[in-house]
Amino acid sequence: MSDHNTLGEILRERGVSRRGFLKFCTATASMMALPPTMTMAVAEALEKAPRPSVIWLSFQECTGCTESLTRSHAPTIESLIFDHVSLDYHHTLQAASGDAAEAAREEAMHAHHGKYLLVVDGSIPLGDPGFSTIAGISNLDMLKETAEGAAAIIAVGTCAAFGGLPHAAPNPTGAVSVSDIIKDKPIVNVSGCPPIPSVITGVLAHFLTFGGLPELDQYGRPMVFFGQSIHDRCYRRPFYDKGLFAETFDDEGARKGWCLYRLGCKGPMTYNACATMKWNQGTSWPIESGHGCLGCSEPDFWDAGGFYKALSIPTSDLAGAIGTGLGVGAAVGIAAGAMAHKKKTDAEHEREPLTVEQLEGES
Amino acid sequence: MSKLERIKVVELPAEQNLRPLLHEIGHALRKLADRGEEHVIDLRAMPFGPGDEAALMRFLGEGEASGRVDALGETRIRESRFPGVWLIDHYNEDGGRIALQIEITRMPSILRTPPEELQDSLAGFGLALKERETN
Amino acid sequence: MTPTEFLVLTRGPLFDIAVTIFVFGIVLRLFEVLILGRKADLAAARGAEFKPGMATVMRRFVPDREKLQGSPVVTILGYLFHVGFFVCLLLFVPHIELIHSTLGISWPGLPTAMIDAVAVITMLALVGLFINRLNSKLLRFLSTFEDYFLLVVVFLTLFTGYLAFHRIVEPYPTALALHLLSVELMLVIFPFTKLMHTFTAFLGRYYNGAMYGRRGVES
Numbered sequence: 238m239s240d241h242n243t244l245g246e247i248l249r250e251r252g253v254s255r256r257g258f259l260k261f262c263t264a265t266a267s268m269m270a271l272p273p274t275m276t277m278a279v280a281e282a283l284e285k286a287p288r289p290s291v292i293w294l295s296f297q298e299c300t301g302c303t304e305s306l307t308r309s310h311a312p313t314i315e316s317l318i319f320d321h322v323s324l325d326y327h328h329t330l331q332a333a334s335g336d337a338a339e340a341a342r343e344e345a346m347h348a349h350h351g352k353y354l355l356v357v358d359g360s361i362p363l364g365d366p367g368f369s370t371i372a373g374i375s376n377l378d379m380l381k382e383t384a385e386g387a388a389a390i391i392a393v394g395t396c397a398a399f400g401g402l403p404h405a406a407p408n409p410t411g412a413v414s415v416s417d418i419i420k421d422k423p424i425v426n427v428s429g430c431p432p433i434p435s436v437i438t439g440v441l442a443h444f445l446t447f448g449g450l451p452e453l454d455q456y457g458r459p460m461v462f463f464g465q466s467i468h469d470r471c472y473r474r475p476f477y478d479k480g481l482f483a484e485t486f487d488d489e490g491a492r493k494g495w496c497l498y499r500l501g502c503k504g505p506m507t508y509n510a511c512a513t514m515k516w517n518q519g520t521s522w523p524i525e526s527g528h529g530c531l532g533c534s535e536p537d538f539w540d541a542g543g544f545y546k547a548l549s550i551p552t553s554d555l556a557g558a559i560g561t562g563l564g565v566g567a568a569v570g571i572a573a574g575a576m577a578h579k580k581k582t583d584a585e586h587e588r589e590p591l592t593v594e595q596l597e598g599e600s
Numbered sequence: 601m602s603k604l605e606r607i608k609v610v611e612l613p614a615e616q617n618l619r620p621l622l623h624e625i626g627h628a629l630r631k632l633a634d635r636g637e638e639h640v641i642d643l644r645a646m647p648f649g650p651g652d653e654a655a656l657m658r659f660l661g662e663g664e665a666s667g668r669v670d671a672l673g674e675t676r677i678r679e680s681r682f683p684g685v686w687l688i689d690h691y692n693e694d695g696g697r698i699a700l701q702i703e704i705t706r707m708p709s710i711l712r713t714p715p716e717e718l719q720d721s722l723a724g725f726g727l728a729l730k731e732r733e734t735n
Numbered sequence: 736m737t738p739t740e741f742l743v744l745t746r747g748p749l750f751d752i753a754v755t756i757f758v759f760g761i762v763l764r765l766f767e768v769l770i771l772g773r774k775a776d777l778a779a780a781r782g783a784e785f786k787p788g789m790a791t792v793m794r795r796f797v798p799d800r801e802k803l804q805g806s807p808v809v810t811i812l813g814y815l816f817h818v819g820f821f822v823c824l825l826l827f828v829p830h831i832e833l834i835h836s837t838l839g840i841s842w843p844g845l846p847t848a849m850i851d852a853v854a855v856i857t858m859l860a861l862v863g864l865f866i867n868r869l870n871s872k873l874l875r876f877l878s879t880f881e882d883y884f885l886l887v888v889v890f891l892t893l894f895t896g897y898l899a900f901h902r903i904v905e906p907y908p909t910a911l912a913l914h915l916l917s918v919e920l921m922l923v924i925f926p927f928t929k930l931m932h933t934f935t936a937f938l939g940r941y942y943n944g945a946m947y948g949r950r951g952v953e954s
Contacts, residue, residue: 255714257671260690264698266642273640273701455905466902472617472649480828480844494649499832506907512647518696525650537739541908542746548911549829550836552747555754559837562758569759570766577771 244445245284258284265446268439270461270510282446289445290345290353292383293327296376297369297403297412298359302394303329305431306438322441325353328371339372346386354444355387357415360396360403364411380418389423389450390415393437395533398426398457405539416457425450426457430533433514436462456536458508467504467530470512473497491527501545502529509534617652622659625685628704632684639704660685667711673698677708742908745915753919760926761934768938773946781951791944792937808867812860819857823850823893847900854897861890885928891917 242250248258262280266273295303307330324330325345326338333341345353357380362368366375374382384390392415395401403412416424427440440459443451451459468474476482476496483490483497496502507530511522523530529545532538542552621641628639643653661681669675673692680687686708690699703709713721736744803810824830828844835841844850865886868874895917897903899910925931947953 254671255716256669256710259714260669260672260675260699260710263701264690267644267699267701270645273642276640466907470647472647472652475617477828478847480831498828499835506911508907513645519644521650535739535906535908537737540743541739542743547829547832547836549833550746551750551833552743555751555837558751558755559758562755563762566759566762567766570763571770573763574767574770577767581771 242288243284244286244288247288265442268435269443269446269451270439270513279446282448286445286448288323289388290323290325290349291356291441292325292342292345292353292387293330293356293358294371294379294383295328296357296359296361296380296397297410298394298396299402300329301431302358302437303327305434306393308434322354322445335372342383346383350386352388353386354441355383355390356393357390357397358393360400360410360412360414361418362403362410362412364409368410377418380415384415384419384422387422389425389444390419391437391440391444392416392424392426392428392457394432395428395430395536395538398428399536401430402539404537423450424457425453425459428456428458428463428534428536429509430531430538432534433462433510433516435514436510454508458534462510462514463508463534465508467507467509467512467524470510471504471524472512473524486527494527497524497527497529499547500529501543501547503532503535503538503541503544503548504530505548506541507532507535507538617647617649618655618659621646621656625702625704629682629684632704632706641702641704643700643702657687660687667708669710675710677711738906738908738912742912742915745912745919749919750915753922757922757925761931764926764931765934765938768935773942776946776949778950780949782948784945784949787948788941788943788945791947792940794944795940808863812863812867815860816857816864819853819860820889820893822853823857823896826850851897851900854893854900858890858893858897861886861893865890881928885924885930888917888921888924889930892921 245258248261253261259276259280262283263273263276265283266276266279269279271279323345326342328334328338331338331341359369359376361376361380363377366377369376371379392398396403396412397415400408400412400414400417403410404414414426416426425440427437429436436459439462440451443449443459451461454460454463456463468477471477473494473496476494477498481490481493481495482499483495484499485491486500498504502524504524511530512524515522515525531544532541535541546552624641628637628641631637631639646652663679663681663683665679667677669677673690673695675691676687676689678687678689679685684704684706686703686705688699688701688703688708688710689697690701692698798810798814822845826845827850828847831841831844845853865883868878868882868886892914895910895914899907899914902910904910904913921930925933
């Protein structure tokens with residue numbers, strides 16, 4: 238396939254009608270969380286979208302992100318997008334292996350220097366380069382080398398975006414995120430453990446459609462997907478506002494679908510699109526299936542003080558603190574009070590009454 | 601019987617999550633009636649809870665007109681019991697839903713023939729006619 | 736320190752330390768006051784102590800007409816602030832959760848939209864009180880550094896809570912941690928400053944009422 242083909246041309250070659258193309262654009266706009274009025278703008282842009290080369294690097298990861306993507310929501314749309322991008326290197330998905338695979342990466346890097354899109358999943362160990370290598374190249378070296386000629390980098394998953402599970406205390410491998418290493422390239426963080434598949438493809442589609450990266454939040458995440466907290470978009474929010482909570486996973490509140498805040502839901506601190514895009518082909522999402530949000534799209538979510546503790550609850554032994562305060566306070570208070578009392582009575586005893594005679598004698 | 605089974609499953613009152621959407625449809629319908637302005641609502645962007653979509657469908661009901669487009673999978677089009685409010689349900693070739701939209705319009709855009717295809721259509725028609733007449 | 740680490744610190748060890756100092760200080764001060772006691776009244780009692788004492792504690796919740804006319808700003812804003820502060824403190828659901836998790840008691844909260852409105856009114860009342868203190872010659876003369884400092888500390892607890900609730904400070908863990916930190920500051924200074932009036936005001940009222948009651952005076 239020629240590199241000069243636009244997406245519009247490729248679709249027409251495949252016999253996709255104009256209606257089919259518009260339907261594709263509708264679904265793509267929906268996937269990018271754009272308002273439906275943008276469908277025509279998407280159509281116009283996709284019509285002319287060139288075919289980008291994509292290099293996908295996997296470092297300290299569990300392949301969950303790739304699994305999420307390949308089991309995604311709208312196979313037709315995703316496959317069209319993936320047919321359209323030229324996925325030149327992905328060591329889990331590609332047929333080639335060994336030297337041939339590495340050669341493909343090098344070739345793509347040289348042929349599309351400055352133009353290819355780099356996708357990374359997994360964190361990078363700084364502790365010892367030997368913790369994770371591909372074809373004898375350390376993750377750090379491979380990332381630096383490949384990022385050098387990339388137009389932009391998409392860090393897929395919480396590991397690549399923020400260090401993720403490998404970064405959790407005590408971080409034995411010295412794992413860091415892509416943005417900890419690469420400072421001079423535009424980076425989009427698509428966090429989540431794993432990210433919602435449509436969010437991954439949505440960012441790709443955005444790059445395809447508009448040739449650039451979407452608007453990002455302070456963590457480098459696309460605003461359209463991470464702009465609102467789980468809590469603000471949660472269908473159980475009215476129960477929170479009314480103060481109706483499930484206390485355990487099998488009580489009446491749990492059955493009636495009340496708010497899971499008390500069971501440790503991290504919805505209020507978590508920014509992601511689960512509440513609207515959902516999982517498993519739009520079937521459900523964690524809170525809808527009765528479990529609180531773990532906060533997997535946030536930095537350090539593993540170390541945020543326990544998955545089953547409500548967010549406003551102190552993480553430590555408060556009863557002990559109160560007990561200590563009470564005990565010591567009472568003891569010191571009694572002592573101080575007794576001392577003050579003694580001082581007062583002593584003063585009373587030692588006081589020498591002044592008589593009228595004395596006063597008169599003084600004057 | 602475990603404790604869990606003794607508790608009745610209650611369908612959430614759909615009211616609380618549906619209300620804003622129904623009002624948006626109402627406003628859009630007024631604009632269509634007064635000024636002919638059209639509107640599209642993407643239901644993927646809605647924080648629906650369980651039962652909300654079904655409640656929406658019950659509320660909208662089914663009207664006189666319906667249609668079907670086969671392009672990259674099926675698209676089902678159905679006017680609700682409120683004329684001017686259409687449900688557009690897009691599926692892919694594997695039968696998975698890829699988009700669900702409400703269009704407030706007199707004619708859903710996907711049913712209209714795209715102008716880009718008219719030239720091809722004309723040429724194709726001419727060719728077919730010629731073929732028929734030469735035979 | 737990452738925002739999450741900051742939150743874990745303020746939710747954990749710092750909160751423990753603050754609560755320990757708070758409880759320690761309150762108990763210390765109360766014992767001190769109670770043990771010191773009052774001078775024995777040797778005159779024959781003309782009336783009961785307990786009932787008039789409690790009655791005074793309750794009666795002084797109602798604004799006094801003279802005070803209202805004498806210093807309307809302080810009275811009205813003062814009431815607004817106190818009621819608002821306790822509504823926010825005791826009827827906001829995450830606060831109830833905190834109390835529930837530590838003391839095991841719980842009660843229904845107010846809808847968050849109402850808390851939001853009350854918080855704004857409470858903050859405005861505090862700002863009004865601060866300006867009033869600066870503007871009034873008499874109050875300025877009477878005020879010490881502590882008075883201004885306490886107004887700022889209490890305002891910060893409300894303001895950081897408001898910022899966290901509305902996610903004005905990003906990211907959320909930082910906002911929540913800042914709120915916790917300001918509350919911890921308040922808890923630590925509480926027993927050793929005028930904030931202690933939260934407890935001693937009632938002791939004072941009771942002593943007053945009881946004293947008058949014993950003398951057979953209607954208070």
